[in-house]
Amino acid sequence: MSINLSGKKISMFFAEGIFSGYLGLAVAALYARSLLTEDYGKINAAIGVVFIFAVICQWGMPNLAVKIFKATGESTWEDEARGIRYFAPRVIIIFSFTIALLLVLWHALFPSPSSLLLKEFIFIAALLPFVCLSNFYSSSSLAHGGGLMVNTIMGWGGKVFNLAVLAAVLIFFKSRIAIFIVISTYAIVVFAQLFCIFILTKSVEPTRLKLGNRKVFSKKWLKQGMPFALTSFGSAFFFSSGVVVMGLVLGDNKGAAMLAAASGIAGLVLTTSRNVMSLFYPIIVEATERRNAQDIFAILRQWFRFLALFSAPFFTVKILFAKYLLSFYGNDYSIAYWATIILLCGFLVYVFLNPFSYVYQFSGYEKSYTYITYIFAGFTVPAMVFAGREWSFLGVAFVIVFALLGRALLTSFLALRQIRRWA
Numbered sequence: 535m536s537i538n539l540s541g542k543k544i545s546m547f548f549a550e551g552i553f554s555g556y557l558g559l560a561v562a563a564l565y566a567r568s569l570l571t572e573d574y575g576k577i578n579a580a581i582g583v584v585f586i587f588a589v590i591c592q593w594g595m596p597n598l599a600v601k602i603f604k605a606t607g608e609s610t611w612e613d614e615a616r617g618i619r620y621f622a623p624r625v626i627i628i629f630s631f632t633i634a635l636l637l638v639l640w641h642a643l644f645p646s647p648s649s650l651l652l653k654e655f656i657f658i659a660a661l662l663p664f665v666c667l668s669n670f671y672s673s674s675s676l677a678h679g680g681g682l683m684v685n686t687i688m689g690w691g692g693k694v695f696n697l698a699v700l701a702a703v704l705i706f707f708k709s710r711i712a713i714f715i716v717i718s719t720y721a722i723v724v725f726a727q728l729f730c731i732f733i734l735t736k737s738v739e740p741t742r743l744k745l746g747n748r749k750v751f752s753k754k755w756l757k758q759g760m761p762f763a764l765t766s767f768g769s770a771f772f773f774s775s776g777v778v779v780m781g782l783v784l785g786d787n788k789g790a791a792m793l794a795a796a797s798g799i800a801g802l803v804l805t806t807s808r809n810v811m812s813l814f815y816p817i818i819v820e821a822t823e824r825r826n827a828q829d830i831f832a833i834l835r836q837w838f839r840f841l842a843l844f845s846a847p848f849f850t851v852k853i854l855f856a857k858y859l860l861s862f863y864g865n866d867y868s869i870a871y872w873a874t875i876i877l878l879c880g881f882l883v884y885v886f887l888n889p890f891s892y893v894y895q896f897s898g899y900e901k902s903y904t905y906i907t908y909i910f911a912g913f914t915v916p917a918m919v920f921a922g923r924e925w926s927f928l929g930v931a932f933v934i935v936f937a938l939l940g941r942a943l944l945t946s947f948l949a950l951r952q953i954r955r956w957a
Contacts, residue, residue, distance in 0.1 A: 544810060544836075547685065548844050551809030554689035555802035561696045562798045563862035566791070568704060568711050571866050575790030577713055579781025580650050580658050581720075582774040584665065587637065589770050591630035591666045594762025595622035596673035598755060600819055601896065603677040616748030619674065619739070621755060626670055630663035637662075649782055650713065657717050661724050668728045671735040676812055680738040685809050687730045696723045761900030768907035771914055772938045773797075776930045779918045786926065792870040793927040795863045799856060800877035807885040810840060818889055822896040827957040830893060837889050852878055873931040880935030887942040890949035897952050903945060910941045 566574045599618050641655045649655070668688065675684045699719045703711060776797070781790035814837055821829040852859075856874045860867045895903050914937040921929030 544840050547810045551806035555805035557690050557693035561693050566863040571791045572787040575781050575787030576650050578777045578794040579790050582778040586770040586774045587633050588665050589766035591633050594759030596670045597762040598759050600673050600677045613749040615743050617750040621750050626666045630666045634659040634662040664724050664728050668731050671731045675735045678738040683734050692727045761904045765904040765907050768911040771911040776934050784922050789927040795867045796870040796873035799859050799874050800881050803881045818892050819896050822893050825956045827953045873928050876931045884938050884942050887946045890946035894945045894949040910937045
């Protein structure tokens with residue numbers, strides 16, 4: 535295993551992440567300008583619900599697939615790898631269709647004046663299987679060395695396509711567009727990304743995984759996937775539930791729109807680091823599976839070096855131009871400036887600590903990580919409701935950062951303790 539990633543390759547992924555992030559900002563700003571502020575809040579709250587439940591629908595299969603694909607030293611590796619590539623998509627389809635149906639039933643039985651119409655929500659919920667399958671095939675492609683193309687399809691390439699589709703729609707309608715039209719443009723992009731990522735996965739998979747016997751351990755994999763699914767479900771609350779709480783629980787769609795804009799701009803840090811993490815993630819998993827403390831520390835040093843060299847200037851520029859970036863969403867969005875700064879600072883610290891969470895999970899502490907996540911998530915939602923009532927979206931931003939960093943600091947300490955035991 536090569537743990538030394540070239541500076542040129544890291545720089546390329548970083549530049550691609552920045553490009554993808556600003557394209558995403560352009561897409562979000564164009565959507566915001568195409569809709570009334572309250573409607574933008576509504577649609578972000580609904581999409582937030584879908585993304586929270588998407589991680590449950592995947593049932594940890596993307597993480598489990600990477601773990602199996604990287605376990606090359608085991609004698610049954612190829613049989614299990616063939617099995618998981620057959621089993622995982624079917625589980626994801628069954629789970630996602632079931633949860634999409636339950637979400638629609640909930641929306642029909644307990645409608646909220648501040649939420650989308652039922653027909654609009656049905657269309658968004660129907661995207662759940664496609665989003666989940668895209669995530670699975672993205673992870674599979676990453677495990678087989680397709681990182682650059684994955685970032686292109688799911689990152690800047692998808693956003694360029696999104697901009698093109700949305701621009702064509704706006705040219706055709708020549709005015710503000712209805713929520714249903716916005717959802718339709720989003721759906722077109724999701725379908726296109728799934729098609730492209732599926733083709734990519736088939737092209738980068740080793741030929742030997744496409745032919746031969748396969749072993750399917752359904753009970754074992756469902757059991758192993760559960761901690762990943764529950765952990766991801768809890769983690770989704772930190773990033774997506776704020777907008778959902780503002781829009782659906784508190785009925786403040788304008789506040790939801792402000793928080794979505796602040797999260798979008800601050801989230802450029804997450805987008806960029808996630809792009810580079812696609813390089814680091816497979817080698818972190820493999821080094822952790824081998825219990826190799828020396829390799830893990832070497833990988834962590836590379837990660838910290840990357841952040842020190844690239845993210846500090848990027849972070850400074852973001853603070854200086856945050857108000858200018860908010861103006862892209864519209865004149866109403868300038869009040870989200872301090873929420874943007876709070877989230878930006880919190881996300882940067884979280885990004886520094888992010889590799890430790892993977893080390894801790896793949897050290898055999900998936901259940902412990904799940905418990906930690908749910909302790910913080912259990913605090914987060916009621917705290918968001920209270921803070922949202924008292925201080926609107928600014929209070930919710932504080933809660934997001936507090937919960938996110940609390941979990942990150944604790945798991946980093948536990949991961950470091952575990953690595954030292956292997957040294």
